[in-house]
Amino acid sequence: MTSSTDATVATSETGDPLLLTPGPLTTSRTVKAAMVHDWGSRDANFVEINRSALARLAEIANGAGDWVTVPMQGSGTFAVEAMLTSFVPADGTALVLINGAYGKRAKRILEIARRETLVYETAEDTPPDLGEVEAILARTPSITHVFAVHCETTTGILNPIAQLGALAAKYGKSYLVDSMSAFGALPLDVRSMHIDAVAASSNKCIEGVPGLGFVICRREALERTKGNATTLVLDLHDQCANLEKTSQYRFTPPTHVIVAFHQALEEFVAEGGVAGRGARYRNNCRILIEGMRALGFRPLLPDALQAPIIVTFHMPTDPRFVFQRFYDSLKQRGFVIYPGKLTVAESFRIGCIGRIGEPELRAALAAIRAVLDEMGVTGLSAQTA
Numbered sequence: 133m134t135s136s137t138d139a140t141v142a143t144s145e146t147g148d149p150l151l152l153t154p155g156p157l158t159t160s161r162t163v164k165a166a167m168v169h170d171w172g173s174r175d176a177n178f179v180e181i182n183r184s185a186l187a188r189l190a191e192i193a194n195g196a197g198d199w200v201t202v203p204m205q206g207s208g209t210f211a212v213e214a215m216l217t218s219f220v221p222a223d224g225t226a227l228v229l230i231n232g233a234y235g236k237r238a239k240r241i242l243e244i245a246r247r248e249t250l251v252y253e254t255a256e257d258t259p260p261d262l263g264e265v266e267a268i269l270a271r272t273p274s275i276t277h278v279f280a281v282h283c284e285t286t287t288g289i290l291n292p293i294a295q296l297g298a299l300a301a302k303y304g305k306s307y308l309v310d311s312m313s314a315f316g317a318l319p320l321d322v323r324s325m326h327i328d329a330v331a332a333s334s335n336k337c338i339e340g341v342p343g344l345g346f347v348i349c350r351r352e353a354l355e356r357t358k359g360n361a362t363t364l365v366l367d368l369h370d371q372c373a374n375l376e377k378t379s380q381y382r383f384t385p386p387t388h389v390i391v392a393f394h395q396a397l398e399e400f401v402a403e404g405g406v407a408g409r410g411a412r413y414r415n416n417c418r419i420l421i422e423g424m425r426a427l428g429f430r431p432l433l434p435d436a437l438q439a440p441i442i443v444t445f446h447m448p449t450d451p452r453f454v455f456q457r458f459y460d461s462l463k464q465r466g467f468v469i470y471p472g473k474l475t476v477a478e479s480f481r482i483g484c485i486g487r488i489g490e491p492e493l494r495a496a497l498a499a500i501r502a503v504l505d506e507m508g509v510t511g512l513s514a515q516t517a
């Protein structure tokens with residue numbers, strides 16, 4: 133996929149810098165090429181492309197038959213807000229599990245919608261304690277819904293969504309999951325995990341372009357959400373009813389995004405689905421962490437908590453290491469990384485997802501080494517080990 137002879141410079145298939153970020157991310161040339169056509173939203177071909185893409189999503193989560201995928205125009209947060217405000221009714225109470233920015237965002241969404249929320253928050257490098265969650269559920273019968281984030285992209289931490297689902301089921305709670313940055317790369321089984329609704333988007337591990345969110349909903353649970361929505365646009369029940377009745381979105385769909393998403397799903401299936409994609413990302417993540425460790429960088433998370441999506445590294449303390457310069461020089465060499473936004477530590481992040489593989493990761497590591505040399509940063513390992 134790399135198209136350069138200098139081992140420390142790389143570009144995507146279209147000559148753009150590689151996005152080592154958690155989405156938008158580097159997409160294949162063929163996904164981008166799917167967007168050169170204009171589609172009428174009522175065109176029978178477009179309607180079929182949309183239908184088949186949505187049908188595939190429920191299958192990926194092992195929900196075919198009893199779960200239905202409701203698309204939502206917009207970025208991933210639009211889908212999360214649609215899920216929370218459609219599923220949690222005015223008289224409901226949601227237990228929100230927080231260990232990063234996306235859990236906090238869910239809480240904010242529920243507060244704006246004036247939904248009762250209860251928060252169980254752990255540090256950004258700490259998954260929720262299952263015993264503690266069970267104790268909260270046992271002593272708080274008013275809880276109707278449990279919300280969790282699958283991979284908290286703030287750090288890249290993997291949360292125990294299967295175990296949390298078992299607890300939600302044991303106490304008779306509806307379980308809602310934000311699997312935005314994990315969907316398609318990490319196993320997700322809505323049946324065995326007791327998930328009523330899970331939100332994700334076009335532009336993360338499925339490797340499409342941004343513009344479409346979706347919520348995979350247990351049909352029976354979705355049917356009971358009629359009248360819950362707090363906005364016209366984000367009403368999942370109405371969106372689903374209208375799509376099923378007329379095959380049309382209620383409001384203009386992002387046609388190009390959906391056609392590209394369909395192409396991305398074809399490529400996802402060709403790669404071997406969740407198993408194939410997950411294996412490539414795990415390999416990317418391993419190469420990245422080993423290479424960065426060899427350069428003296430230290431990952432925030434222990435390996436057991438690290439999802440193969442994005443890796444957070446401690447900011448080196450060497451005064452010659454200036455993050456803005458590091459970032460800019462890497463960008464010049466064709467690699468866009470991601471700043472951190474943690475409260476537990478000064479950090480930066482590097483993504484392992486998107487249309488990148490071993491050659492791109494090796495080139496990124498070579499570029500990082502070159503930039504460290506350029507900044508005169510030496511003895512990093514002694515400092516941060």
Ligand SMILES: *Cc1c(COP(=O)(O)O)cnc(C)c1O
Pocket residue numbers: 154155207208209210212234281283284285310311312313333
């Ligand atoms: C990317 C992401 C979202 C959605 O963010 P948008 O910027 O709205 O696309 C939500 N939750 C998680 C965990 C994410 O990684």
